[in-house]
Amino acid sequence: MGGDVIDFYFDFASPYAYLAAGRVDGLSQRVGRPVRWRPILLGAVFKISGGQPNLNKPLQGDYLRLDVPRCARLWEIPLHQPLPSPFPSLAASRAFYWLDQVGGEHSPAALARAVFQAHWAEGRDMALPENVLDVAASLGLERDAVEAGIAQSQVKDRLRAETEAAIARGVFGAPFFFIGHEPFWGADRMDQMEDWLQRGGW
Amino acid sequence: MGGDVIDFYFDFASPYAYLAAGRVDGLSQRVGRPVRWRPILLGAVFKISGGQPNLNKPLQGDYLRLDVPRCARLWEIPLHQPLPSPFPSLAASRAFYWLDQVGGEHSPAALARAVFQAHWAEGRDMALPENVLDVAASLGLERDAVEAGIAQSQVKDRLRAETEAAIARGVFGAPFFFIGHEPFWGADRMDQMEDWLQRGGW
Numbered sequence: 001m002g003g004d005v006i007d008f009y010f011d012f013a014s015p016y017a018y019l020a021a022g023r024v025d026g027l028s029q030r031v032g033r034p035v036r037w038r039p040i041l042l043g044a045v046f047k048i049s050g051g052q053p054n055l056n057k058p059l060q061g062d063y064l065r066l067d068v069p070r071c072a073r074l075w076e077i078p079l080h081q082p083l084p085s086p087f088p089s090l091a092a093s094r095a096f097y098w099l100d101q102v103g104g105e106h107s108p109a110a111l112a113r114a115v116f117q118a119h120w121a122e123g124r125d126m127a128l129p130e131n132v133l134d135v136a137a138s139l140g141l142e143r144d145a146v147e148a149g150i151a152q153s154q155v156k157d158r159l160r161a162e163t164e165a166a167i168a169r170g171v172f173g174a175p176f177f178f179i180g181h182e183p184f185w186g187a188d189r190m191d192q193m194e195d196w197l198q199r200g201g202w
Numbered sequence: 203m204g205g206d207v208i209d210f211y212f213d214f215a216s217p218y219a220y221l222a223a224g225r226v227d228g229l230s231q232r233v234g235r236p237v238r239w240r241p242i243l244l245g246a247v248f249k250i251s252g253g254q255p256n257l258n259k260p261l262q263g264d265y266l267r268l269d270v271p272r273c274a275r276l277w278e279i280p281l282h283q284p285l286p287s288p289f290p291s292l293a294a295s296r297a298f299y300w301l302d303q304v305g306g307e308h309s310p311a312a313l314a315r316a317v318f319q320a321h322w323a324e325g326r327d328m329a330l331p332e333n334v335l336d337v338a339a340s341l342g343l344e345r346d347a348v349e350a351g352i353a354q355s356q357v358k359d360r361l362r363a364e365t366e367a368a369i370a371r372g373v374f375g376a377p378f379f380f381i382g383h384e385p386f387w388g389a390d391r392m393d394q395m396e397d398w399l400q401r402g403g404w
Binding site: 049050057058059060062063066067070071073074170172182183185186188189191192195196199 | 251252259260261262264265268269272273275276372374384385387388390391393394397398401
């Protein structure tokens with residue numbers, strides 16, 4: 001079954017990653033496995049895989065504006081209407097890894113949940129670093145420390161390295177999960193992932 | 203809610219269309235709506251939408267060889283191992299529309315189910331017209347009549363016209379469903395479609 005962790009790769013910019021984030025804690029509890037949250041830059045993935053954001057595809061983009069709200073309703077996940085746009089997620093992703101690096105009482109996953117919620121449920125634009133700082137501050141983090149943290153070159157390098165590691169592992173979209181060597185792609189594969197685990201793998 | 207029929211667009215060549223075909227009759231019964239089966243040529247759709255068969259994509263192709271069997275197991279649908287290849291589905295699709303045209307006691311949907319089953323569950327290559335004729339004969343159809351039927355220019359035209367009509371309606375992949383104006387894409391959206399119907403639409 002390959003390790004006991006669920007690796008959860010996502011880009012804050014993806015509405016399907018937001019939906020997955022809303023389902024992953026429940027899944028984790030039911031299957032008794034911790035989740036390792038890993039924000040990545042989907043743009044870098046697409047440069048390798050030849051993919052592109054679904055919202056930019058002529059027919060799929062329109063479809064997505066129906067599918068995402070239907071998924072949210074089915075899975076009982078709050079969603080802002082009209083659907084917020086994908087956004088450059090650099091600041092949010094760097095804040096995540098800065099927090100991961102400094103350790104302490106604040107959980108990077110809690111920050112990730114809050115950023116997702118602010119953008120996709122509340123419609124606050126997380127492209128803007130000051131909005132990310134607001135979210136961090138609302139969790140009790142020191143705003144100035146986060147601001148300095150996301151400017152550190154080692155934090156920027158970490159995000160790049162995590163993205164490259166994900167690509168090397170075979171991630172070609174988001175949300176993307178690994179349980180050991182077994183890949184699962186999409187918020188809509190979480191039921192399958194649970195089924196797979198409950199059967200003990202293949 | 204837009205009409206009372208579930209329009210089901212598929213290419214016999216798609217493993218996900220096969221999985222959808224294995225789920226659509228149950229869905230139809232539960233929601234009390236008939237299914238209109240519509241084989242199309244996905245290659246023509248991709249020429250317009252810029253898509254390509256997932257199996258041909260470098261990373262997604264490998265992923266699909268894991269995902270299709272996992273879906274089949276989750277949905278309890280028989281699947282040949284190793285996974286059969288997609289195939290040129292001209293003969294099968296033409297046989298479907300020939301049968302649709304001549305009417306009579308034999309159901310085109312029954313032929314579609316049998317072709318899907320032969321290729322994806324039994325591993326019989328439905329690219330070959332003679333194998334399609336065998337399947338038709340096993341349902342009690344006259345082999346010679348089917349052979350002559352799939353060579354008719356009006357049958358060939360019908361398949362082309364159905365594919366063009368699907369594209370005009372917004373179909374950009376397969377399996378693809380419409381309930382009135384509401385599009386649903388993928389075997390993995392059938393739960394969502396059922397949920398959507400049970401809620402009475404939006």
